[in-house]
Amino acid sequence: MLAFVLTLVLLLGIVIVLAYAERKVAAFMQDRLGPTEAGPYGSLQSVLDVVKLLQKEDIIPAAADKKLFKLAPILIFAAVFAGFAVIPFAPELVPAGIGIGVFYLLAIISLDVVGLLMAGWGSNNKYAMLGAMRSVAQIVSYEIPAGLAILSVVMVCQSLDFQEISYQQGILLNRFSGLEFEQNWLFGIEALGIDTTKIGGITTWNIFRAPILLVAFVIYFIASLAESNRAPFDIPEAESELVAGFHVEYSGFRFAVLFLAEYSMMVLVSLVAVILFLGSWNTPLPNLTALKLANWTTGTIGGVSGILWGGFWLLSKTFVLLFLQLQIRWTYPRLRVDQLMHLCWKVLTPIALAVVLLAGIWRLLMI
Amino acid sequence: MERTALKHKAGFWEVTKSLLSGLRLTWKHFTNAGKRRNPVPVMDKNYFNQPEGLVTLTYPYEAIPVPDNGRYRLHNEIDDCIVCDLCAKICPVNCITIESVKATEEIGMTSDGTKKRLYAPVFDIDMAKCCYCGLCTTVCPTDCLTMTPVYDFAEVDIKNMIYHFTDLSPEEAAEKKQLLQKQQEEMAAAKAAALAARKQQG
Numbered sequence: 344m345l346a347f348v349l350t351l352v353l354l355l356g357i358v359i360v361l362a363y364a365e366r367k368v369a370a371f372m373q374d375r376l377g378p379t380e381a382g383p384y385g386s387l388q389s390v391l392d393v394v395k396l397l398q399k400e401d402i403i404p405a406a407a408d409k410k411l412f413k414l415a416p417i418l419i420f421a422a423v424f425a426g427f428a429v430i431p432f433a434p435e436l437v438p439a440g441i442g443i444g445v446f447y448l449l450a451i452i453s454l455d456v457v458g459l460l461m462a463g464w465g466s467n468n469k470y471a472m473l474g475a476m477r478s479v480a481q482i483v484s485y486e487i488p489a490g491l492a493i494l495s496v497v498m499v500c501q502s503l504d505f506q507e508i509s510y511q512q513g514i515l516l517n518r519f520s521g522l523e524f525e526q527n528w529l530f531g532i533e534a535l536g537i538d539t540t541k542i543g544g545i546t547t548w549n550i551f552r553a554p555i556l557l558v559a560f561v562i563y564f565i566a567s568l569a570e571s572n573r574a575p576f577d578i579p580e581a582e583s584e585l586v587a588g589f590h591v592e593y594s595g596f597r598f599a600v601l602f603l604a605e606y607s608m609m610v611l612v613s614l615v616a617v618i619l620f621l622g623s624w625n626t627p628l629p630n631l632t633a634l635k636l637a638n639w640t641t642g643t644i645g646g647v648s649g650i651l652w653g654g655f656w657l658l659s660k661t662f663v664l665l666f667l668q669l670q671i672r673w674t675y676p677r678l679r680v681d682q683l684m685h686l687c688w689k690v691l692t693p694i695a696l697a698v699v700l701l702a703g704i705w706r707l708l709m710i
Numbered sequence: 711m712e713r714t715a716l717k718h719k720a721g722f723w724e725v726t727k728s729l730l731s732g733l734r735l736t737w738k739h740f741t742n743a744g745k746r747r748n749p750v751p752v753m754d755k756n757y758f759n760q761p762e763g764l765v766t767l768t769y770p771y772e773a774i775p776v777p778d779n780g781r782y783r784l785h786n787e788i789d790d791c792i793v794c795d796l797c798a799k800i801c802p803v804n805c806i807t808i809e810s811v812k813a814t815e816e817i818g819m820t821s822d823g824t825k826k827r828l829y830a831p832v833f834d835i836d837m838a839k840c841c842y843c844g845l846c847t848t849v850c851p852t853d854c855l856t857m858t859p860v861y862d863f864a865e866v867d868i869k870n871m872i873y874h875f876t877d878l879s880p881e882e883a884a885e886k887k888q889l890l891q892k893q894q895e896e897m898a899a900a901k902a903a904a905l906a907a908r909k910q911q912g
C-alpha cells in the first residue's frame with residue numbers, strides 16, 4: 344500500500360514536471376517564451392492546469408454509452424499505472440519484485456488498448472471512434488517490434504526480472520542472489536579478455552554488453568513513441584483532423600485522468616527503455632584504475648545513499664529520453680496511416696526479427 | 711552548406727542524415743533560447759538583423775518603440791491653442807468638436823508668441839471616429855495638436871474614447887460667456903449712446 348501511494352505521488356510529480364517541460368521545450372524550439380505568468384518562469388502552469396481541470400463540469404454526452412464512457416479513463420490509467428508496479432527504482436527498491444516482471448508489464452500494458460476502444464466507442468462520436476480505431480491499430484502493430492526488441496534483451500540477460508536485469512548492468516552484479524559468480528566481459532565476449540565486472544559504468548550497460556542491442560534500443564524507442572501516441576506517430580490524436588481523437592468528448596476530471604495516463608505511458612516506456620538498454624539505476628561512470636568513479640556514484644545497497652544514487656541515475660536517464668521524445672515531437676511531421684504501417688510491418692518488424700536472431704547468437708558467444 | 715531536397719527512396723544513410731539534421735535544427739533553436747530579440751524600433755539598423763533568440767515580446771512589460779512620425783493618439787496642448795478651428799474644419803471624419811467664446815481681453819500668449827483671444831469651453835476629440843490621417847496636426851498654426859506615441863488606449867465604454875481637452879469648467883465657461891455678453895451689451899450701449907450723441911450734435 345505504501346509502495347502504491349509513493350509510486351503514485353512520484354508519478355504525479357514527474358507528469359507535472361513533464362507537462363511543464365513539454366510546453367517550455369516546445370516554446371524554446373519554436374523561438375517562443377512559453378508560460379511565463381504563473382509562478383517564476385511559469386513553473387506553476389501545469390499545477391494550475393490540473394486545478395482548472397478538477398473544477399470543470401464532468402460532462403457525459405446524452406448519446407454516449409454511459410457505462411463504457413465512465414469506466415474507460417479509469418481502465419486506461421489503471422493499465423498504465425499497474426505497469427509501474429514492477430519498475431525497480433533503486434537496488435532493493437521495487438514496488439513488486441516479481442520474477443516475471445517483463446512479461447507482466449507487456450501483458451498489462453496491452454490492456455490499455457481495451458480502454459482506448461471503450462472510450463472511443465462509448466463517446467458515440469465519429470472523431471472519437473476514428474481516433475480509437477487508429478490508436479488501437481497503431482498500438483497493436485507496434486507492440487510486435489517493441490516486444491521483439493525486449494525479447495532480444497531477455498535473451499541476452501536470461502531473465503524476465505527487471506531487478507535482475509538491472510543488477511547485471513553494473514558493478515553490483517555479484518550482489519544479486521544467483522549471480523554471485525557471474526562476470527561481465529567487454530562487449531560480452533570473454534575471448535577479448537577484458538573483465539568489466541569491477542569497471543562497471545557505461546561498459547556494462549546492455550547496449551555495450553551486446554552491441555546488437557543498440558539496434559534493438561532504436562527499434563524499441565521508435566515503437567514506444569508509437570505506443571504512447573507521441574508525434575510523429577500521433578495520428579490517433581491528430582489535432583488538425585480529428586480534433587483530439589478518442590478523448591474528444593471528455594472533460595474535467597475524466598480528461599485529467601486520460602491526460603495523466605498518456606503522460607504516464609511516456610514515462611513508463613522511457614523507464615523501461617532505460618532499465619532494459621541504458622543500465623537501469625546504474626551509474627554511467629566507470630571505475631578507472633585509481634578513480635573509482637563507479638563506486639563513488641553508486642552508494643551502498645539498501646542504504647539511503649544507494650537509493651538516492653539509484654533514483655538519481657534512473658530518473659535523469661529517463662528525463663534524457665523524455666526530452667528526446669519532446670524534441671522529436673517538435674521536429675518531425677506526422678506520418679500518414681500507410682507510412683505508419685509500412686514502417687512497422689515492413690521495416691521494424693523484419694529488422695527486429697533479425698536482431699532477435701543475432702542477439703541469440705551473441706548470447707552463445709557470451710557463455 | 712548547400713541544401714537539396716531529399717529524393718524518394720534516397721537510401722538509409724541519406725534519410726538518417728536528413729532526420730539528424732532536423733533534430734540539429736530544433737536543438738540549435740533550443741540552445742539559443744537563452745537569447746532574446748532586442749525590442750529595438752523599426753528605424754534601428756539591427757531591426758531585421760537578429761536571426762537568433764526568442765521572438766516573443768512580453769507586451770505589457772516591454773514594447774517596441776514607435777517611430778517619431780507615427781500617427782497614434784492625438785493630444786492637444788490647450789495652453790498653446792488659439793482655438794482657430796482649423797483642425798475641426800480639415801478633419802475628414804469630423805471627430806473634432808470645438809466651441810469658442812471670445813475673451814473680453816487678451817488672455818495670454820502661446821509658447822510661440824501668438825496672442826490668445828478665444829476661450830474653448832468645448833474641445834473634444836472622438837478617438838473612436840479618428841482615422842489617424844494627421845491632417846489636423848499639419849494645419850495647426852501653433853503646433854499644439856500633436857500625435858503622441860500612445861497606441862494602447864482601448865476602452866470598455868465607447869464614451870471614454872472622447873477626449874476632452876478644455877481647461878475650463880462648465881461654471882467658468884458660463885462665467886466667460888456672461889462676461890462676453892456683458893461686454894457686448896456695454897459696447898452696444900456705448901455705441902447707442904455715441905450714436906445718440908452724434909444725432910443730437912447733428
